Amino acid sequence: MSQPPAYKRVLLKVSGEALMGGREYGLDNATCRRIAEDVRGVIDLGVQVCMVIGGGNIFRGIAGAASGMDRAQADSMGMLATVMNALAMQSALEKQGISTRVQSAIPMSSVCEPFIRRRAERHMEKGRVVIFAAGTGNPFFTTDTAAALRAAEMGCDALLKGTQVDGVYAADPRKNPDAERYVTLTYLDMLSRDLAVMDAAAISLARENHLPIIVFNIHEPGAFTAVMKGEGKFTTVI
């Protein structure tokens, strides 16, 4: 008999970029569907899943600021972009027969629920996937930090960071095929080596809350399920 998964509740962070698939901008429906199928696989293992979706496929505050916009204003636009992605992900999950709720850190009550931690907890206990939108609700933060924050608030056992490659490498494996993939890393390794996987605020928050970060390839079908079973390729940051 196979082992039950080691995790009861996890948060999956998906960047906006991951939802673009092969496109230059915006959303690719087939990619959203495939990610939703992977979430379905993990739910079928009996793991509770919540999600944070980025917005970089639509708008990043830092790019807006670089073009002369006020940074806080531009970041508000970035946070709104994450709400659009969260709604797209909600549709994709519902097509898989998964019950979901979107909770936004910026209240917009005619579109989704506001973020209420206890309510989110209840949804998860009922087996619903809660998608946390609008990041932390504050400018000058990223959705990686929002992911670490929500994972800590929800008492998740791990933060899963779906990226373009199957873990954390010493150098970009797409440019350097001989680059070494780390199996495990410490939070301090991540911070001191400045490995461009998550920002320092997110890593520090995870470290303070003893929240393992698991980095895996979001584009590999079935990888999320495999990681939950301890199979396949990934990097664990503890």
Ligand code: UDP
């Ligand atoms: N953002 C923000 N506060 C947050 C989270 C996000 O202001 O707590 C804004 C910020 O402008 C950011 C944008 O939302 O550039 C999209 O988020 P992010 O860049 O983290 O998305 P990803 O890179 O994961 O697609």
